[in-house]
Amino acid sequence: xxxxxxxxxxxxxxxxxxxxxxxxxxxxxxPDAEMALRNARDLYTRRQEGVSLWVVExxxxxxxxxxxxxxxxxxxxxxxxxHPTFYDIPEGVEHL
Amino acid sequence: xxxVYGNDFAPQDAEPARPAAPAEIEPGLEDFWRIVGADGRxxxxxxxxxxxRRSLVRQIAQHAHSEIIGMQPEGNWIGRAPSLxxxxxxMAKVQDEAGHGLYLYAAAETLGVDRADLLDLLHSGRQKYSxxxxxxxxxxxxxxxxxxxxxxxAIVNQVPLCRCSYxxxxxxxxxxxxxxxxxxxxxxxALNTLSHxxxxxxxxxxxxxxxxxxxxxxxxxxxxxxxxHSEKSMAWGVKRFSNDDLRQRFVDMTVPQSEALGLTLPxxxxxxNEERGHYxxxxxxxxxxxxxxxxxxxxxxxxMAHRRGAHEDxxxxxxxxxxxxxxQAARKEGSAA
Numbered sequence: 001x002x003x004x005x006x007x008x009x010x011x012x013x014x015x016x017x018x019x020x021x022x023x024x025x026x027x028x029x030x031p032d033a034e035m036a037l038r039n040a041r042d043l044y045t046r047r048q049e050g051v052s053l054w055v056v057e058x059x060x061x062x063x064x065x066x067x068x069x070x071x072x073x074x075x076x077x078x079x080x081x082x083h084p085t086f087y088d089i090p091e092g093v094e095h096l
Numbered sequence: 097x098x099x100v101y102g103n104d105f106a107p108q109d110a111e112p113a114r115p116a117a118p119a120e121i122e123p124g125l126e127d128f129w130r131i132v133g134a135d136g137r138x139x140x141x142x143x144x145x146x147x148x149r150r151s152l153v154r155q156i157a158q159h160a161h162s163e164i165i166g167m168q169p170e171g172n173w174i175g176r177a178p179s180l181x182x183x184x185x186x187m188a189k190v191q192d193e194a195g196h197g198l199y200l201y202a203a204a205e206t207l208g209v210d211r212a213d214l215l216d217l218l219h220s221g222r223q224k225y226s227x228x229x230x231x232x233x234x235x236x237x238x239x240x241x242x243x244x245x246x247x248x249x250a251i252v253n254q255v256p257l258c259r260c261s262y263x264x265x266x267x268x269x270x271x272x273x274x275x276x277x278x279x280x281x282x283x284x285x286a287l288n289t290l291s292h293x294x295x296x297x298x299x300x301x302x303x304x305x306x307x308x309x310x311x312x313x314x315x316x317x318x319x320x321x322x323x324x325h326s327e328k329s330m331a332w333g334v335k336r337f338s339n340d341d342l343r344q345r346f347v348d349m350t351v352p353q354s355e356a357l358g359l360t361l362p363x364x365x366x367x368x369n370e371e372r373g374h375y376x377x378x379x380x381x382x383x384x385x386x387x388x389x390x391x392x393x394x395x396x397x398x399x400m401a402h403r404r405g406a407h408e409d410x411x412x413x414x415x416x417x418x419x420x421x422x423x424q425a426a427r428k429e430g431s432a433a
Contacts, residue, residue, distance in 0.1 A: 006418060009205070026268070027202045029211065031421035043195055046188075047275075066141045 009058040010036040012043075014050035022054050033057070110341035115261065115333035132333045137263035140206040148332050151325065152262055153207050154223070155334070157214045160200035161225035165399055167193045169233040170242060178236060185282050186239065192275050199268040206264045219404050227385060228315050230393030237290050237297075237304035243283015245305070245312040245350070251276050252346045253316065261333030284353065291357045298358075305354070306362045313377075314385040316343040322382075347375050 007029040013022035025044045030036035036055040045053065064072055080086050089096055117129035124143050131138060138144055167190050174190065177183035201211045217223040228246055233239065254276065257269040290301035317323055317339040329335035337345075347366075354361050365378035387393065 007414075026199060026271075027205070028198060031417040032424060034424075035417060035421065042191075043198055046191070046195065063141075066139070066143070 007031050010040070010055040011058050011061065012036075012040040013054040013056070014044055015052035016050055018051060022052065025049075027058060030055075110337055110345075112256070112336040113330035113338075116331045118331075132261045135259075135333065136261075137266060138261050139263045145332075147328070148334075149207050151328065151332075152265065152334065153204055153209050155325075155329075156200055156204040156207075156265055156268075157209075157217070157223055158225060160197045160204060160214070161218045161223060162229065163193050163197035163200060165225040165229045165403060168399055168402055169229055169231070169395075170239060172233050173236060173239050176236070177239075182286065189243070189279050189282065192279065196272045196275070199271055200265075203262075203264040203268040215407065219400075219407065221391075221400065224389065225399075226315065227388040227393060228311050229399060230388050230395045231307070231311055232395050234307075235300050235304060237287065237300040238308070240283050240285075240287030240290060240301065241304035241308040243279050243281075244287055244353070245283075245308045246315070247276055247279040247283060248350060249312045249315045249346050251280060252342050252349075256336040256342075257334075259336065265334075284357075287359075288357055291359050301357070302359050305357075305359050309361050309363070310380065310384075313343060313346070313380055314382070316340070316346065318382055318385070344374055347377050351375050 009027055009029055010033070011027050012025050014025045015022045028036060028039050028043055030039050033055055037053060040053050040055055044050070076082075115132045115135070117133055121129050122145070125145060128138065128142065128144050128148075131142075138148075170186060170193075171190050174183060174186050177186050201214060204214060205211055214223065218225070233242070251273060254269050254273050258266055258273055260266050260269070287301050287304070290297040292298075320326060320338045320340050323339050326335060326338065351361065351366065351368075363378045365376060367376055369376045388396070391397075
């Protein structure tokens with residue numbers, strides 16, 4: 001059916017309760033963002049799983065590519081001094 | 097950890113299958129086998145063997161089709177549910193099945209297929225759905241028996257899939273399994289009410305269990321030796337337990353439940369085997385399963401006709417929604433200019 005094929009894919013994000021970030025929960029097809037929001041309500045929050053919903057057209061998302069994940073994330077690999085566990089602290093020193 | 101009431105554990109003494117890389121790994125798939133071997137998850141844009149992708153599309157699509165065809169036997173009783181409470185529960189359950197279908201179609205689409213194409217494959221009979229839905233729901237007690245036995249068997253099949261190697265499928269199954277727990281418990285409760293009711297209600301419950309028991313056991317598929325997709329599926333970390341191990345698990349957990357219901361399971365060979373620590377059960381008539389798969393079950397034609405009809409009858413709503421979205425978009429553009 002050509003009508004269905006023309007509906008874009010939306011990614012759905014749910015904030016499960018106040019104080020938490022929106023988290024990706026899945027995707028759905030809808031003719032527009034408003035319908036996507038309504039469908040997301042029915043599909044992903046049937047049991048009060050959320051207090052807020054985002055829908056984003058999947059084609060609008062720019063993603064890093066799995067092929068270049070090594071070179072892309074490598075620069076952080078040798079900078080272990082960015083972690084607190086890198087540092088030696090004398091025994092008995094507290095609140096540090 | 098998925099919390100599934102009462103049955104969230106694997107077959108007790110069956111070891112889960114370990115993913116196994118072939119002796120010679122195709123160039124470019126080193127990461128795939130490393131991740132699968134370490135019990136990690138493959139994500140949509142990772143490199144993967146072509147037959148892994150194809151096999152997952154087939155399995156997830158078939159699973160999705162089963163969910164939406166599965167709405168029919170139960171939908172049959174929404175208008176005739178014995179109370180408002182039961183009606184509300186049944187509507188929620190059937191709506192869940194639609195939701196499960198959508199989670200799964202979305203998971204399949206991450207593998208580069210289009211949902212519309214998958215529906216075409218279902219409607220033209222080139223992709224299958226679970227044979228269990230080709231049996232009729234003759235009485236209200238069938239709704240109880242489906243929840244208890246059919247959803248019970250589905251949970252045993254699906255819980256291990258929550259840990260399968262393909263991320264989107266595993267995540268969809270976690271949602272599905274959480275929701276299936278309610279399905280099974282409401283079925284058990286409905287059946288329990290009948291089996292502790294009037295003699296007529298009790299007889300109705302027993303009749304439903306008599307008809308659904310064997311088809312439920314067939315849901316686990318043929319014996320391991322005859323299962324066509326099992327070996328590869330296990331090497332890929334998609335399938336964790338064999339058909340026979342899962343079936344045994346289902347029998348072991350269901351027999352005590354049947355005693356609580358005060359109903360008998362229609363198998364004269366069913367008895368506890370002290371030595372094995374499992375229930376022995378009778379031989380399954382797989383000729384019946386294969387007949388139903390071939391299209392000769394009691395309701396195959398009816399289910400497919402209904403599904404195609406529903407899709408065609410819904411065309412106007414899809415068209416209207418598209419037209420409305422276009423009109424709104426044009427209006428927005430107009431006011432911006």
